[in-house]
Amino acid sequence: MYGLLLLATVVIQVEDPLLPQSWREQILDLAREEVIVNAPKDFTPLQKLGEEIFFAEEFSGDGSTSCATCHDPGQAFQDGLSxxxxxxxxxxxxxGLWGVDQQRWFGWDGRWDSLWSQALEPIETPEELDSDRLILLRWIDQNPDRRKLFEESFxxxxxxxxxxxRARENSEWTAGYQQLPEERRQRLNRAFSDLGRAVAAYEKTLQAPKTDFDRYLQALADENPQEARKYPAEARYGLAIFLDQGRCVFCHNGPAFSDGEFHDTGLISSGSSSRDSGRYGGILDLKRSPFNLLGEYSEERTGAAADRTRRLRRDSKMWGAFRTPGLRGLxxxxPYFHDGSRADLSSVIRFYSRRENARPVHQGAGHHGERLVEPLNLTPDEEAMLVEFLKTL
Ligand code: HEC
Ligand code: HEC
Structure with a gap:
């Protein structure tokens, strides 16, 4: 009954395409700054080098895999596979990688604290590129243009x-690499981390194109009802639920629609995903990495980002928590969720609304207390409006 009354007031407020003043401010927090990124033809040597590494297949273990195999530019830089x-x-x-530079932790478990260090791991894991830092460095060296891009940058x-x-094979160090003098290895690692910085510089240019939602935000900022009316009414209702009844905005906030933090939403995963410890394991991996922001290859060992890494403590409550994903280009x-278990947005909404295939979440885990993820019991119409809203992002 309470829910119905709430909705009745919401409906009256939502009739106005500009929405009530009190909401407008909250909504404008979701606005992206006009991002001006270099067009590919104007890339700096650093961005060009990063782009080449991102799309190159030659240095991968099977000669036919690249970052773009899984992060396909035609699909918002992901692959549509669970x-x-x-x-x-x-x-x-x-x-997907649109707007990825706005995150503060990378990966579902946040096991990287910078975009450049993220790029190094897939190069060497057997599941991803199955290549290695020495193979990559040779690939740069063999081509005068690539080598020049490196030298101009670093x-x-x-x-x-x-x-x-090789330095690494099947996730192990090779004997030959271990026998190299420490200084020599450091020099090679420094160059490897520089290549990560090149990839990161390229990834910063990946931004979602302007959407209907961006145009709606502009209309709200200009208080222009005519423009605002072009935004579909169902999506506007969905937005109201997102902010109000759905409590989605507690975690999905800011221009990327992510608080950048980790939460246990009570998702039940199956198969190998069911043993995924999420943030709990992620912190351990991050602390161990020689390429974290506190390590010798970091150029920002002091500063706010490094402090966040320094202050991290592992806590059993982080078991099964995953980073709130951004919702741009959704x-x-x-598919959706860290285990790719939801094929479409309607099933994501049913998860939140009816707690379909979810377990109760222990209270107090994460930052806001996951009481936020209680069944919302939306009507099928409300669920559909929420989906319409998400599609406009
Ligand atoms: C086999 C498919 C695959 C390949 C190849 C691959 N990735 Fe990924 N990428 C993933 C998956 C899966 C994740 C999520 C990893 C996790 O959370 O454990 C991910 C995560 C990321 C992230 C973090 C995104 C975020 O929102 O935090 C970035 C950035 C990224 N990859 C870039 C790259 C780059 C650069 C390469 C090439 C050097 C690459 N990926 C190669 C599948 C792949
Ligand atoms: C307590 C914080 C929290 C709240 C509240 C919340 N989410 Fe999420 N959301 C998350 C987290 C964490 C994930 C990732 C879960 C996972 O993969 O295990 C997620 C995943 C998603 C995804 C999948 C995105 C992707 O790329 O896979 C969508 C869509 C989504 N949420 C929409 C919503 C909507 C709509 C609401 C409100 C009904 C909502 N969320 C409420 C934290 C939250």
Whole structure:
């Protein structure tokens, strides 16, 4: 009954395409700044080098896999698969990369604290590119144009004579690499991390194109009812539910629709995903990585981002918590959730509304207390309006 009354007031408020003043401010917090990124033809040497690495297949283990195999530019930089295939299969859904630079932790479990360090892991894991830092460095060295892009960005290229074929194979260090003098390894690792910085510089240019929702926000900012009316009424109702009854905005907020934090939403995963510890394991991996922001290859060992990493503590309540994904470009990034278990947006909404295939969430986990994820019991019409709204992002 309470829900019905609430909805009745919401309906009256939502009649106005500009929505009530009190909501407008909250909605304008979701606005993106006009991002001006270089067009590919104006890329800096650093961005060009990053772009080449991102799309190159030659240095991968099977010679036919690249970052773009899973992060397909035609699909908002993801692959539409619940268990993506690199050189082998992996059990997490591929996130799209539009606006990825706005995150503060990367990966579903946040096991990377910078975009540049993220880029290094898939190069060497057997499931993804099954390649290696030495193979990649040789691939740069062999081509004068690529080598020049490196030198223009970072200065001297490291010596590559007298090196073993690989540094890592099947997730293990090779004996040949371990025998190299420490200084030599550091020099190679520094160049490897620089290549990560090149990829990150390219990834910063990946931004979702303007959407109906962006145009609606502009109309609200200009208080222009005529423009605002072009935004479908169902989506406007959906937006109201997103802010109000659905409590979605508690976690999905800001221009990327993500608080950048980790929550247990009570999702029940099956198969290999059911043992996924999420943030709990992610913190351990991050602390161990020589390429985290506190490590010797970081250029920002002090500062707010490094402090966040320094302050991290592992806590059993983080078991099964995953990073709130951004929701931009959502209509193109099915399937959904970290295990790719929901094929479409309607099933995502049923998960929240009816707690379909969900377990109760222990109270107090995460930052807001996951009481926020109680059944919403929306009507089928309300569920459909929420979907219409999400599609406009
Ligand atoms: C086999 C498919 C596959 C390949 C190949 C691959 N990725 Fe990914 N990528 C994924 C998956 C799956 C995740 C989620 C990983 C996780 O959370 O554990 C991911 C996560 C990411 C993220 C973090 C996104 C976020 O929202 O936090 C970035 C950035 C990224 N990949 C870039 C790359 C780059 C750069 C390469 C090439 C060097 C690459 N990926 C190769 C599947 C792939
Ligand atoms: C307590 C924080 C929280 C609340 C409240 C919340 N979400 Fe989420 N949302 C998350 C997290 C965390 C995930 C990732 C869960 C996972 O994959 O295990 C997620 C995933 C999603 C996804 C899948 C995105 C993708 O790329 O896979 C969608 C869509 C979504 N939420 C929409 C909503 C809507 C709509 C609401 C309100 C009805 C809502 N969320 C409420 C935290 C929240």
């Amino acid at each position: 268990h993506p295939r690199g050189v082998q299969k992996i059990h997490r859904d591929t996130p 200065g001297d290229f490291p010596r590559l004579d007298d090196l073993p074929e 209509s193109r990034t099915a």
